[in-house]
Amino acid sequence: MKIRHTVSKIKIAVFIVAGLLGIYAALGFYVLPMLVKSKLPAFVEQETGRKASLAAVSFDPFSLQLSLQGFELQEPDGQPFTLFDDFYIDIDALQSISQSALVIDKVSLNKPVVRIARDKGGAFNFKDLFKSNNEAEREDTAVFPLNIAKLSITEGKLDWEDVHFNSPEKETVYPINLNIENFTTQAADNSSNFGLTLELNSGGKLDWQGVIGLNPLSSSGRIKLDNVPLPRIRALALQDVVQQDLQGYELLEADYKADYVDDKFNVSVNQGKFELRDFQVSETAQDKALVKMLKFAVTGIGFNLEKHELTIESVSANDADVKAWLNAEGVLNYQALLPVAKAGATPTEPEQTPWNIKVGNIVLDNFGLSFEDRxxxxxxxxxxKPINLKLENFSNTAGASLPFQLNAQVNETGSIKLDGNAVIEPLSAQLAVDVKDIALENFQAYVDKFARLDVIDGTLAVDGKVAVAKSAEDKLDIKFTGNSQIARLLTRDQLKNKDFVKWENLTLSGIDVDLTANQYSAETLTINKPYARVIIKQDKTVNFGDILIADKSVRKGKHNANVQAAKSAQAKISKPEFKLGKIQIVDGSSDFSDLSLILPFSAQIKSLDGGASHISSDQKSTVKVDLKGTAYDLAPVDVKGEISPYLGDYDVTVKFTGMPMPLISSYMVQFAGYKVEKGKMTLELNYKVANRELTASNNILIDKFELGEKVENPNAVSLPLELAVALMKDADGKIKLHVPITGSLDDPKFSVSHIVVDALVNSIGKVISSPFRALASLIGSEQDLSTISFAAGDAVLSKQQIGKLDDLAKALKTRSVLDLEIKGAAFQEQDWPEVSDDALYDQLKRIKAAEINKQGGRKIRAEHVVISDQDYRRLMEQLFVEKFPLMVEKSLLGATRLVGSKADTSTDEFYAVAKQKLSAIIKPEEQRLKSLAAERAQAIANYIVQKGGIANERIFILDTAIDPQREGNGIVSLLSLRAD
Incomplete structure (x- = not known):
């Protein structure tokens, strides 16, 4: 009975357990999923205010596996906020009990979708999900015990919409895959393996593999962000910071370690790599790129936040083009692109621990820069372009040396090369500079700001060494030693379009510059073949004043203030000290013009050699000058002496040897009112100034001097110069003058030019004894001996003119110092009708020569042709018919005759008319008239020499004249007397 009773109890217990299990199973498999499916959306809507839906729920109450399918949470406007296809969780109950924690074998989320949006005000679409709860705000430091063996998100999707920026943006991230293994909140120093991959719909991938720990918070692994378009980075995250259009792709990958311990965040990076490919920056998408770069790469990145260390193996960039400009206001275009600090912003306090930065090498290859000054x-x-830069072993450690090399081609023809070492802290640099063939014409616009001058050609070169160091006063100490050169300089003034200043080569060697000390020195300034065009204008100003452009910013009202400000600023700076060993001029030249004279004067100085030495800012310095050249390619010029520019003392000797005086005729007109027809002058001037007192001597030697025509000048000295010259000449025909002058430079009435003029007038006045025009009276003649008359078209002396020449010869014999000049003359109106017959005859000879040459054989020139009487008549008839066809006709017998007349080619009347008409149409020939004038001059000269007994050396035939000025209508050749 007891057994049966016991069995009965067991059966009852089994039935009860089975029933309970059945009830549990029914509740788990059916009731609970139904309740969750029906109640969860309502609960979510109650808590969030948003509608939710759930397609299916399954739960295994025995294995504690829960699955939710088809969940969706909407936004207030009905759009989907988040949804997923399937959520699965597998709880290990036994392990949870044994570990006193929630143990989950697996959590998976399949195809989740989240939509995140931000409105204009910057609020996110999930802001309303977070409700205020004072109790929830209380800090709860207890960590829920949780262990998850495996957590995964598969094929997730994130839709991002942002209208907060000026340009609304959308982006889709898909797929998103996340795997985490052995996640726990219990064990300290227990890390979980994880992997995250995602792709942007616009391009770019993230691959993040590593481990993560929560106690303490830490992570390590490798992260790679590849092929991310820069426009998307700017559009999604940097619109407020970066206003420019960015193009290109980014690569970032690195091994990292990070942790958060004792309220400190530490991170370190190893083997990092960053790349930009096909990089471009533009102000807007429609503008041309400001910066284009094929590739920029930073490799071997090492970073330690705790130690403040950054190490980089290499930085490289290649094939870049950069465009920059200064706008009209002088602002660099990149300055406007940089973010501006907001007004009132508190500056960030400097970090206490400095960073240690090291870069193995930096290489820029094939860079290009285009700079425009607007x-x-x-x-x-x-x-x-190209610009190539190489730096090695960069470090901001104090005293670390940084070797670098820079090579650049400038404006296609020039080049710049820098090679040296630099130290960042304290700042210093030592570098070699080599600049070659910088074309100066490219800088024409800068010249236009201050000069009306065109730079046609010229190149700049500089070589030397530059030293830069930061002084104790936090100022830069800059020094330079080396050489500079400007070759093939050619400038042309814009007013006259003529060469202004030019040279073949200018070299400044042995340069030593110390900017801090304001000291400048050089050994030699050599100028090879320099040239300058100097013009003294009518108002006595020099053409350099026309070339230079006055500063329009200087106005009368501001002038004094500007001067005072300049003096005040200058007083704070030490006076510059300069020293130049010597200036060497090789084969210099100049075109000099003085338009202020009554007769404008021009001269050329060539073959100028020599220079100056001992040029210095020393107040006691004395400059030594030694120059040699030639004026007009004829007269040697020597300049020697010493000048004390600061003391105002000088001792200079200037010597001109054999100067052709007609070439300086303009100055003679200014002094005496006469041109110079002939003569050579040797001039030695010695000027000494000591203690403001002038002592000078002027030694003048003039050989074969002859005055030219008189020029009206009211300021000229009033002297009978013709007679003075004749009487001042010695037996050799030379005039010697010694003109000493003295005076005080402090005398307000002192003028060197006036003193010299007065001294010359006094010297000349002493030798004047009788008037020059009394020559004829010496022989008792009252005839005008200045002209010889001729018959029209003739060069034969008449008896009356022979008588005048006899009287002239007698007068010349009494004054052996006088020479006779003969200027043969012809007059077109009177002489040409008489010589036109010869011109007609020469024309017929040319026609005959042409006929002979057409027949072939030996060629003959017109002047060698002999015309017979028969040919003369034939050619005359032929030429007359050709020139006057309306005046001739043919007779019945075919003979040529004059119209309206019986005169034909058989009569002299025909040829007389033909000759008269043909001669009349021949234009006067200047050379034939000059020949006639020359014959008349020769006839006069021959008679004076052969019959008058005057030495040939005293007779000069001048250049002939056609229609010279004369009194009356006489056909005369002009005679003039000049002193030998």
Whole structure:
């Protein structure tokens, strides 16, 4: 009975357990899923205010596996906020009990979708999900015990919408896959493996593999962000910071370690790599790129936040083009692109621990720079390509040396090379500079700002060494030693379009510059073949004043203030000290013009050699000058002496030897009112100034001097110069003058030019004894001996003119110092009708020569042709018919005759008319008239020499004249007397 009773109890217990299990199973498999499916959406809507839906729920109460399918949570406007296809969780109950924690074998979320949006005000679409709860705000430091063996998210999707920026943006991240293994909140220093991959719909991938720990918070692994378009980075995250259009792709990958311990965040990076490919920056998408770069790469990145260390193996960039400009206001275009600090912002306090930065090498290859200066009326564009830069072992450690090399081609023809070492802290640099063939014409617009001058050609070169160091006063100490050169300089003034200043080569060697000390020195300034065009204008100003452009910013009201400000600023700076060993001029030249004279004067100085030495800012310095050249390619010029520019003392000797005086005729007109027809002058001037007192001597030697025509000048000295010259000549025909002058430079009435003029007038006045025009009276003649008359078209002396020449010869014999000049003359109106017959005859000879040459054989020139009487008549008839066809006709027998007349080619009347008409149409020939004038001059000269007994050396035939000025209508050749 007991057994049966016991069995009965067991059966009852089994039935009860089975029933309970059945009830549990029914509740788990059916009731609970139904309740969750029906109540969960309502609960979610109650808590969030948003509608939710759930397609299916399954639960295994025995294995504690829960699955939710088809969940969706909507936004207030009905759009989906989040949804997923399937959520699965597998709880290990036994392990949970044994570990006193929630142990989950697996959590998976399949195809979740989340939509995140931000409105204009910057609020997110999930803001309303977070409700205020004071109790929830209380800090609860207890960590829920949780262990998850495996957590995964598969094929997740994130839709991002942002209208907060000026340009609304959308982006889709798909797929998102996340795997985490051995996640726990219990064990300290227990890390979980994880992997995260995702892709942006617009391009780019993230691959993040590593481990993560929660106690303490830490992570390590490798992260790679590849092929991310820069426009998307800017559009999604940097619109407020970066206003420019960015193009290109980014790569970032690195091994990292990070943790958060004792309220400190530490991170370190190893083997990092960052790349930009096909990089471009533009102000807007429609503008041309400001920066284009094929590739920028940073490799071997090491970073330690705790130790403040950054190490980089290499930085490289290649094939870049950069465009920059100064706008009209002088602002660099990149300055406007940089973010501006907000007004009132508190500056960030400097870090206490400095960073240690090291870079193995930096290489820039094939860079290009195009710079445009738009501040000028005509913008200037400067280009530099290729630019190659190499730096090694960069470090900001104090005293670390940084070797570098820079090579750049400038404006296609020039080049710049820098090679040296630099130290960042304290700042210093030592570098070699080599600049070659920088074309100066590219800088024309800068010249236009201050000079009306065109730079046609010229190149700049500089070589030397530059030293830069930061002084104790936090100022830069800059020094330079080396050489500079400007070759093939050619400038042309814009007013006359003529060469202004030019040279073949200018070299400044042995340069030593110390900017901090304001000291400048050089050994030699050599100028090879320099040239300058100097013009003294009518108002006594020099043409340099026309070339230079006055500063329009200087106005009368501001002038004094500007001067005072300049003096005040200058007083704070030490006076510059300069020293130049010597200036060497090789084969210099100049075109000099003085338009202020009554007769404008021009001269050329060539073959100028020599220079100056001992040029210095020393107040006691004395400059030594030694120059040699030639004036007009004829007269040697020597300049020697010493000048004390600061003391005002000088001792200079200037010597001109054999100067052709007609070439300086303008100055003679200014002094005496006469041109110079002939003569050579040797002039030695010695001027000494000591203690403001002038002592000078002027030694003048004039050989074969002859005055030219008189020029009206009211300021000229009033002297009978013709007679003075004749009487001042010695037996050799030379005039010697010694003109000493003295005076005080402090005398307000002192003028060197006036003193010299007075001294010359006094010297000349002493030797004047009788008037020059009394020559004829010496022989008792009252005839006008200045002209010889001729018959029209003739060069034969008449008896009356022979008588005048006899009287002239007698007068010349009494004054052996006088020479006779003969200027043969012819007059077109009177002489040409008489010589035109010869011109007609020569024309017929040319026609005959042409006929002979057409027949072939030996060629003959017209002047060698002999015309017979028969040919003369034939050619005359032929030429007359050709020139006057309306005046002739043919007779019945075919003979040529004059119209309206019986005169034909058989009569002299025909040829007389033909000759008269043909001669009349021949234009006067200047050379034939000059020949007639020359014959008349020769006839006069021959008679004076052969019959008058005057030495041939005293007779000069001048250049002939056609229609010279004369009194009356006489056909005369002009005679003039000049002293030998």
């Amino acid at each position: 501040t000028l009326k005509k913008p200037v564009t400067l280009t530099a």
